[in-house]
Every structure is written in C-alpha cells, then in structure tokens.
Amino acid sequence: MLTSLVLFAMGAVGTFLNRRNFIIMLMCIEVMLLATNLVFLTASVALDDLTGQLLALWVMTAAAAETALGLALCVLHYRLRSTLDVELINLMKGSAFYRV
Numbered sequence: 001m002l003t004s005l006v007l008f009a010m011g012a013v014g015t016f017l018n019r020r021n022f023i024i025m026l027m028c029i030e031v032m033l034l035a036t037n038l039v040f041l042t043a044s045v046a047l048d049d050l051t052g053q054l055l056a057l058w059v060m061t062a063a064a065a066e067t068a069l070g071l072a073l074c075v076l077h078y079r080l081r082s083t084l085d086v087e088l089i090n091l092m093k094g095s096a097f098y099r100v
Contacts, residue, residue: 001042007035022077022084026070033063 011032018024037056044052078084 001039004035004038004042007038008032011035019086022074022086025086026067026074030063030067033059
C-alpha cells in the first residue's frame with residue numbers, strides 16, 4: 001500500500017512540476033495509473049475477490065486509450081510547432097491545421 005502511495009505521489013508531483021514536456025507529463029500520468037492498478041490488485045489478493053483484477057484490467061484499457069490519444073496529440077503538436085512545450089498548446093485553438 002505504501003508503494004502505491006509513493007508511486008502515485010511521484011506521478012502527481014511530476015505532472016505538476018513538469019509543465020514543459022508533454023511526453024514526461026504522459027509518463028507521470030501512466031505512473032499514477034500504475035499505482036492505482038497496484039492498489040486494485042493488492043485489494044483483490046487480500047480479499048480473495050476477482051473484482052479488483054477486473055478493475056485493474058479496465059484501468060489498463062483506459063490507460064492504453066489515453067496513451068494513444070496523448071501520443072497522437074503529441075505528434076500533431078510537434079508537426080505544427082516543432083516543439084513539445086506544453087505552454088504553446090493553447091495556440092493551436094484557431095489553427096487552420098485542424099479545420100476540416
């Protein structure tokens with residue numbers, strides 16, 4: 001339980017302290033999801049119930065979808081701005097690159 005708390009705190013601190021690189025922020029969010037999975041799996045083993053394992057599987061599925069969307073946005077932002085600086089993302093709002 002302490003391990004998952006430390007992992008979650010590291011991910012949260014990394015997300016809030018690193019506001020420059022988009023990929024580092026995605027990795028910190030993945031560490032937070034890993035900590036959540038660790039709690040679910042530990043509780044599942046302790047209670048001898050499969051519900052925690054099913055929740056961990058659902059969290060892993062959501063994490064895979066979040067990673068795919070995040071990396072797609074990362075590639076799109078890098079093609080447009082040639083940087084991964086998170087502070088420049090709000091400049092993409094009115095870009096002709098996104099109009100269909």
